[in-house]
Amino acid sequence: MMEVLRKPTVVYFTASGHTQAAAKATAKALGADLERIEVVRPLPHSMFLLMIVGGFAALRKRVWAAKPASRRFSGNDLVILGTPVWAGRLNPVVRGWLQANPIPANVPYAAFATMGKTGAPDVLAEMAAIVGHAPITTMAISDADRRSGEDARLIERFVADIRRMKTDT
Numbered sequence: 001m002m003e004v005l006r007k008p009t010v011v012y013f014t015a016s017g018h019t020q021a022a023a024k025a026t027a028k029a030l031g032a033d034l035e036r037i038e039v040v041r042p043l044p045h046s047m048f049l050l051m052i053v054g055g056f057a058a059l060r061k062r063v064w065a066a067k068p069a070s071r072r073f074s075g076n077d078l079v080i081l082g083t084p085v086w087a088g089r090l091n092p093v094v095r096g097w098l099q100a101n102p103i104p105a106n107v108p109y110a111a112f113a114t115m116g117k118t119g120a121p122d123v124l125a126e127m128a129a130i131v132g133h134a135p136i137t138t139m140a141i142s143d144a145d146r147r148s149g150e151d152a153r154l155i156e157r158f159v160a161d162i163r164r165m166k167t168d169t
């Protein structure tokens, strides 16, 4: 059987840096490319406004346009998607990015969400429904995990799961 070494890319959106920190640590451990999802229209500058406008948009499953991805995923790619939880839902920018950049059925992906306290399982399920196939593994990081340092252990486990998939036989 032929061995296929998959090329991992971590794609993430962040508003306040938490998802970015997990994305960077994951990419470093995997030797993966790192791609930040950028908004087309700037986000509200104050966190207060972002909570209201962003929370409402996420609840209504609105799509906020994302700048085009650097390339289309195919063949031997392995995508790792990272999103913050907004109002218990998928972030509107990640929703926009996923609509514009469908992950082909033959491209495996892993997914993670960062959150204040709750909501990651629902968001990861929502993401899987949009992508159309199940992730190889998932991870959820809360504020408490970041404060206690538990996030490092969660990322280690996530990376180990992904490594197992990086080489398909």
Ligand SMILES: Cc1cc2nc3c(=O)[nH]c(=O)nc-3n(C[C@H](O)[C@H](O)[C@H](O)COP(=O)(O)O)c2cc1C
Binding pocket: 013, 014, 015, 016, 017, 018, 019, 020, 050, 051, 052, 053, 054, 055, 083, 084, 085, 086, 087, 088, 089, 114, 115, 116, 117, 118, 119
């Ligand atoms: C608009 C908005 C809505 C949020 N809604 C939730 C929520 O429903 N549940 C939760 O646990 N955290 C919620 N949070 C907190 C973020 O999920 C959390 O801080 C996350 O780690 C932020 O990631 P980032 O720093 O990469 O943007 C919300 C934050 C924002 C800005």
